[in-house]
Amino acid sequence: MTGEAAAGRLWRRWAAPSQPSGLYLLCWFLGTVLLAFLVIPLVALALTQSGASLAGVARMADVRDAITLSLECAFLSAAVAALAGVPLAYGLARTAFPGKGVIAALVDLPLAVPHTVAGIALLMVFGRQGFFGEPLQTVGLKFWGTVAGVVIAMLFVSAPYTVNAARIGFEAVDPRLEKIARTLGLGPWRTFFRVTLPLARRSIMTGVTLTYARSISEFGAVIILVYYPMTAPVKIYELFLRFGLEQSAAAAVLLLIVSLSLFIALRTLAQRGGPIRENR
């Protein structure tokens, strides 16, 4: 066993086969510019904090509650997006009908709506006198100042990420694979769950992760419907108003650390296993 062989293996992994290395160099050069742009401001924010100041905000019950509430609500938002968004994505990927382009554009629309406006539109429909809000109130479901309100505000602005990513994933699955599965005797349901869904799994996971992340960060739409109980972004804003930059930055860094660990875990989960690797 030689170190050279190991190094060679490593090199082959890096400079993956048969591509011009100049292309990689250019990609990495341009990519690093963007990466630096994205990461340096957050690192600068994190560097303003000492371990002690982070521990200080972590000890504040209201900060912990706000971060927990954000993570819980974002989880619910991502779950609803997955439950209803993945079927919608499959429908858009596999069926053709007049006006499909309009539906696809409608899915994107929440991304273009200013978030305050999104919040007001939701209040219009889910408020005390709204189309959904009024009947739902009679069964005890309220969206004003409640967890349900946080979830709908998050879902509205973040669901498009799940639908779009899942749709691209489904479109990349060769329909012939589904046909082969059918000729081998699988029914349409089992074909979907045993062949199509596993093949599109990575795209779906990416979309759901994006929805989750976007939900955690949402402020503008949430604050129209719900100020108390406070989600993490609202809490950070309130800390800034009451105490200034230092405490709010500490809480923000704490939220970043929690989110980063979660995203790394989710990405690892999305990359792992399934039949994808063997099939490609």
Next chain:
Amino acid sequence: MKPAWQMSYAALALMGAAMTCLPAPAATPATLSIFAAGTLAVPFRAINALFEKQHPDVTVQAQFGGSVMMAKRITDLHQDADLLAVADYSVIPKYMFGNPPHASWYAGFARNAITFVYTDKSKYAGEINAQNWYKVLARPGVEIGRSNPDTDPSGYQTVQLLNLAEKYYNAPGLEQKVLANAPLANMRDTETALISALQLGQIDYLAIYRSDALQHHLKFLDLPARINLSDPAESAAYKQGIAHTKNGDLAGKPIVYAISMVDGSKNADWAEKYVALLLGPQGQGVMKDNGFGEFSPAYAVHVAAMPAALRKLVKPWPAS
């Protein structure tokens, strides 16, 4: 043929000479940056337009938000602003006179009052008036919106008003009963964020400034001057109204808007002219048209620190 760099130096020198010949303002197109309380958005846009008309070389850029937020953007975030105008004059000494100081004086230029706005759809809209309001607002099922007393002046001013009303009407428990109809769900960091909720019927009444009520064409209650914090002459009475907040107990004060020039401003000359316009008859006229109380001459704190041209527009703040 002279080398190119010599030519360019000559051109620069000529430009410099030309600039010194022109009247100074015309040669220095400037951007005047104003941070102001959200309630001032409408009148300040009108005054900005007036100012830009009188001084075509100046662009006025105003940003509006919570008063404390705007002060902290100067003191904590080190954002450049030439002027700061706040909804509660005490914000300026509290945040801007700190160490290092960011301002050295302030002038009160407008008054306001706390009131409650409502719409035709509001519960008991047909019955409520300036006499029975505190009984109506305490009825079960009424939803009242208000801003956060921990972060926003109108939030604690609303609590002070209720505290004063309890004594004024000799109605023990008034404050508690009304606040019970204004739970945390009905709170925001600034009350104007709740106007849409009022218009959509999510809340029935909203504690807000009289100026906002007029500008948004909402029905409002004309509450007694003894409790609505509008009259500097009632300062002594207002002190009896206490709001308990996370920042301690706050005693009532008349609602006086104050402006200050920010130390180290690059546009101090323009900022001074803007303050003169605001304190003068034209500026005061705009404030009055937008539902604010008159204030002439304006009151100022640390008059000696003001630019000479502004001193004659103010009188010293009366001791309270």
